[in-house]
Amino acid sequence: MALIVQKYGGTSVGNVERIRNVAIRVAQTKKKGHKVVVAVSAMSGETNKLVSLANQMKEFPIGREYDVVVSTGEQVTIGLLALALQDLGCGAKSFLGSQVPIITDSAFSRARIEEIETAGILSELKRGNIVVVAGFQGVDRDGNITTLGRGGSDTTAVALAAALKADVCEIYTDVEGVYTTDPNICPDARKLKKVSYDEMLEMASLGAKVLQTRSVEFAKKYNVPVMVKSSFTDAEGTLVTKEDKDMEKVIVSGVTYNKDEAKITVAKVPDRPGIAAKLFAPLTKANINVDMIVQNVSHDGHTDLTFTVSKADFKKALQLVEKTAKEMKAGKVLSDTNIAKVSIVGAGMRSHAGVASKMFETLSKENVNIQMISTSEIKISAVVDAKYTELAVRALHDAFGLGKGDVEEER
Amino acid sequence: MALIVQKYGGTSVGNVERIRNVAIRVAQTKKKGHKVVVAVSAMSGETNKLVSLANQMKEFPIGREYDVVVSTGEQVTIGLLALALQDLGCGAKSFLGSQVPIITDSAFSRARIEEIETAGILSELKRGNIVVVAGFQGVDRDGNITTLGRGGSDTTAVALAAALKADVCEIYTDVEGVYTTDPNICPDARKLKKVSYDEMLEMASLGAKVLQTRSVEFAKKYNVPVMVKSSFTDAEGTLVTKEDKDMEKVIVSGVTYNKDEAKITVAKVPDRPGIAAKLFAPLTKANINVDMIVQNVSHDGHTDLTFTVSKADFKKALQLVEKTAKEMKAGKVLSDTNIAKVSIVGAGMRSHAGVASKMFETLSKENVNIQMISTSEIKISAVVDAKYTELAVRALHDAFGLGKGDVEEER
Numbered sequence: 001m002a003l004i005v006q007k008y009g010g011t012s013v014g015n016v017e018r019i020r021n022v023a024i025r026v027a028q029t030k031k032k033g034h035k036v037v038v039a040v041s042a043m044s045g046e047t048n049k050l051v052s053l054a055n056q057m058k059e060f061p062i063g064r065e066y067d068v069v070v071s072t073g074e075q076v077t078i079g080l081l082a083l084a085l086q087d088l089g090c091g092a093k094s095f096l097g098s099q100v101p102i103i104t105d106s107a108f109s110r111a112r113i114e115e116i117e118t119a120g121i122l123s124e125l126k127r128g129n130i131v132v133v134a135g136f137q138g139v140d141r142d143g144n145i146t147t148l149g150r151g152g153s154d155t156t157a158v159a160l161a162a163a164l165k166a167d168v169c170e171i172y173t174d175v176e177g178v179y180t181t182d183p184n185i186c187p188d189a190r191k192l193k194k195v196s197y198d199e200m201l202e203m204a205s206l207g208a209k210v211l212q213t214r215s216v217e218f219a220k221k222y223n224v225p226v227m228v229k230s231s232f233t234d235a236e237g238t239l240v241t242k243e244d245k246d247m248e249k250v251i252v253s254g255v256t257y258n259k260d261e262a263k264i265t266v267a268k269v270p271d272r273p274g275i276a277a278k279l280f281a282p283l284t285k286a287n288i289n290v291d292m293i294v295q296n297v298s299h300d301g302h303t304d305l306t307f308t309v310s311k312a313d314f315k316k317a318l319q320l321v322e323k324t325a326k327e328m329k330a331g332k333v334l335s336d337t338n339i340a341k342v343s344i345v346g347a348g349m350r351s352h353a354g355v356a357s358k359m360f361e362t363l364s365k366e367n368v369n370i371q372m373i374s375t376s377e378i379k380i381s382a383v384v385d386a387k388y389t390e391l392a393v394r395a396l397h398d399a400f401g402l403g404k405g406d407v408e409e410e411r
Numbered sequence: 412m413a414l415i416v417q418k419y420g421g422t423s424v425g426n427v428e429r430i431r432n433v434a435i436r437v438a439q440t441k442k443k444g445h446k447v448v449v450a451v452s453a454m455s456g457e458t459n460k461l462v463s464l465a466n467q468m469k470e471f472p473i474g475r476e477y478d479v480v481v482s483t484g485e486q487v488t489i490g491l492l493a494l495a496l497q498d499l500g501c502g503a504k505s506f507l508g509s510q511v512p513i514i515t516d517s518a519f520s521r522a523r524i525e526e527i528e529t530a531g532i533l534s535e536l537k538r539g540n541i542v543v544v545a546g547f548q549g550v551d552r553d554g555n556i557t558t559l560g561r562g563g564s565d566t567t568a569v570a571l572a573a574a575l576k577a578d579v580c581e582i583y584t585d586v587e588g589v590y591t592t593d594p595n596i597c598p599d600a601r602k603l604k605k606v607s608y609d610e611m612l613e614m615a616s617l618g619a620k621v622l623q624t625r626s627v628e629f630a631k632k633y634n635v636p637v638m639v640k641s642s643f644t645d646a647e648g649t650l651v652t653k654e655d656k657d658m659e660k661v662i663v664s665g666v667t668y669n670k671d672e673a674k675i676t677v678a679k680v681p682d683r684p685g686i687a688a689k690l691f692a693p694l695t696k697a698n699i700n701v702d703m704i705v706q707n708v709s710h711d712g713h714t715d716l717t718f719t720v721s722k723a724d725f726k727k728a729l730q731l732v733e734k735t736a737k738e739m740k741a742g743k744v745l746s747d748t749n750i751a752k753v754s755i756v757g758a759g760m761r762s763h764a765g766v767a768s769k770m771f772e773t774l775s776k777e778n779v780n781i782q783m784i785s786t787s788e789i790k791i792s793a794v795v796d797a798k799y800t801e802l803a804v805r806a807l808h809d810a811f812g813l814g815k816g817d818v819e820e821e822r
Contacts, residue, residue, distance in 0.1 A: 016464065016467045016468065019468065020468070050487065053427065053487070053491055054490070054491065054494060056427045057427065057430065057431070057491050057494035057495045057498060058494040058495065058497055058498040059498065061494050064504070064505075065489075065490045065491075065493040065494045065497070065503075065504075065505055066490070066494070067490075068486060068489065068490035068493070068505050068507075069486070069487055069490035069491060069494075071486075072483040072486045072487050075479060075480070075482075075483045075486070076461065076464070076480055076483050078476075078479065079465065079476045079477065079478075079479035079480035080464055080465065080468050080476075080480060082476040082479070083465060083468035083469040083472050083476045083477070083480075084468045084469065086469055086476070087468060087469040087470065092476075093475070093476075094475075094476055094479050096479075096556075098509070099554055143510055145507075
């Protein structure tokens with residue numbers, strides 16, 4: 001008998017029929033003799049509706065009251081799922097974040113979980129009940145409702161699994177697992193049986209939308225095995241787990257892309273110490289994340305500085321940078337929103353040489369010009385013209401032998 | 412400087428624009444120097460939507476999880492109203508029932524308020540904030556969310572006013588106050604300036620939909636002055652307060668009607684002690700409220716027993732009664748859903764004779780046959796054929812001189 005935490009996202013509980021299907025799945029797991037805790041999101045579309053209402057009331061609504069409004073979506077789902085489980089004859093009890101309690105800091109709309117009290121849940125499990133917990137929400141130490149930010153339900157599920165020392169955390173979603181790349185671009189894409197926390201982290205932050213980055217960090221920190229699978233089929237999913245010998249053998253396990261960034265170049269920046277800090281300080285202040293940064297060697301005491309930000313922040317970032325550039329007497333500010341970041345990820349890169357050159361050669365062979373490069377221990381990213389995204393992804397997927405036809409034994 | 416509790420119903424907060432208007436009203440009250448606590452309902456239509464979702468999940472959904480679902484409507488409104496107030500530059504903080512806390516018993520969906528802790532609200536008022544409280548909901552001593560039943564937001568407001576020792580509880584609704592009768596039936600109907608708790612109680616339980624019965628009981632018990640007024644106009648409302656000399660002078664202050672009942676007659680019931688108890692026991696067990704009961708004098712050891720129930724309970728009640736009637740060897744069970752109860756209410760009845768005969772004469776003059784009669788200290792009700800409802804109401808309104816043209820000084 002295992003203790004299993006399951007998480008169902010907004011699409012999986014998108015209407016009455018689907019909630020009933022989730023209840024059947026949960027009841028089946030329970031019937032096998034397992035203890036089950038379920039974390040759920042709001043029905044798809046609901047959170048957007050609530051956000052839109054809040055935005056209509058006040059110009060910058062983020063804060064305590066915003067979280068009071070947007071946390072209701074999950075509350076509706078836990079009640080409905082508990083009712084559906086009762087209708088199937090299962091004992092079921094719902095818990096709000098404040099009822100568990102899932103204690104967070106007071107950073108409304110992006111709160112971090114500090115502590116989960118498990119006594120209440122454990123006592124319900126002991127009574128033979130299925131426990132249904134509202135994802136995405138918590139409560140601070142003053143009793144205010146908080147939310148964890150978009151995709152926070154993944155984090156709720158993983159944190160619950162960690163706190164309850166669950167055997168596995170199953171994340172049910174609308175895809176069947178983690179793929180070597182986007183199957184929409186590359187029909188040859190293969191579902192991975194296993195992927196390491198670090199690889200998953202890189203993939204998530206590079207644009208693969210399967211799991212929220214923070215939930216993977218949590219899983220890694222507490223060593224929670226996370227199984228990603230589909231809530232619509234019975235196909236086996238992908239296990240996100242700690243790195244093992246098998247994984248190190250594979251040099252590249254996935255190719256990802258992100259079309260959601262834009263590039264800003266400040267030309268002829270006076271090359272003095274502290275100049276980069278001065279340029280980026282206003283962006284930090286405005287809560288704008290800078291992703292890739294490239295600074296070329298200096299000519300005549302001047303250098304060119306290029307970086308990327310998300311498209312949502314682009315306009316604001318450009319304004320701020322143009323102001324600073326003028327102040328520091330730099331040259332022109334150039335920008336390009338028509339770019340894509342294409343990346344390869346793999347735990348095996350650590351111990352294999354020549355991966356980068358193979359990537360660059362592959363792109364070169366397809367006449368895809370590389371505009372920026374950035375690397376980590378287990379990832380190499382290249383910024384290219386957006387129109388080459390699909391071509392680049394397919395070429396890399398091919399070159400590193402990731403397709404179904406390329407491997408005998410799936411890993 | 413007064414402490415004022417205001418309550419806005421579902422229609423008054425029915426959309427973003429209306430919530431903004433409520434915020435303006437609340438802010439104006441605050442600007443006059445008053446301390447303001449606002450209780451709000453769910454946006455109109457929302458609770459019905461939530462109830463329908465719950466009903467689709469489980470056959471008899473009433474219970475703990477049902478309340479988790481249906482209480483979200485008010486949670487959305489308090490967050491939105493607090494945001495709207497902040498947008499107007501007012502400090503505002505929302506409270507859920509569980510955050511106040513408003514402590515109730517554990518009778519889900521019809522919980523009763525046991526205690527309200529006021530420290531949290533008082534401290535926010537002291538800081539100069541407007542406090543926005545979710546109507547309709549509370550929390551039991553185990554931390555479960557409870558709801559107070561339909562119209563429970565009125566009770567929340569009055570209970571808050573009692574606990575906070577507020578100077579007045581203002582109930583904002585979609586009518587301008589309490590009328591001598593339904594203005595849709597009788598264009599001559601007059602808005603009352605004052606009405607006693609007892610009169611209001613009778614009117615509420617007889618079908619006038621201005622205030623929930625339980626909220627009036629609460630107001631009477633704690634002597635809370637309740638002002639009923641429109642949230643759409645600035646017209647003066649009706650004050651519900653304790654009886655005074657003026658009120659006693661007026662014999663009849665209102666005519667009400669209720670088309671929502673049905674009549675059941677059991678013929679030839681053996682006239683033995685305990686027979687009525689036996690007949691009604693199954694109804695009580697099924698939680699069916701019996702309203703009027705008439706038993707005629709006995710003939711040949713048999714009697715006819717007639718009573719009314721709400722139309723919603725009619726089918727179930729009829730089944731149960733037919734079963735019992737067979738068991739006790741009574742005669743036929745007859746029923747009629749085509750009835751209406753027409754009532755006159757007035758504190759002055761206590762000290763005036765001949766009110767009943769005047770009522771019966773008035774109906775007789777219009778050829779309206781009376782099927783059942785029931786009286787209390789300050790009310791007389793008659794059941795008549797439903798088709799005569801409007802005629803009976805107008806005739807009584809006229810006979811007791813309740814119209815605009817009939818009084819010089821409004822009371």
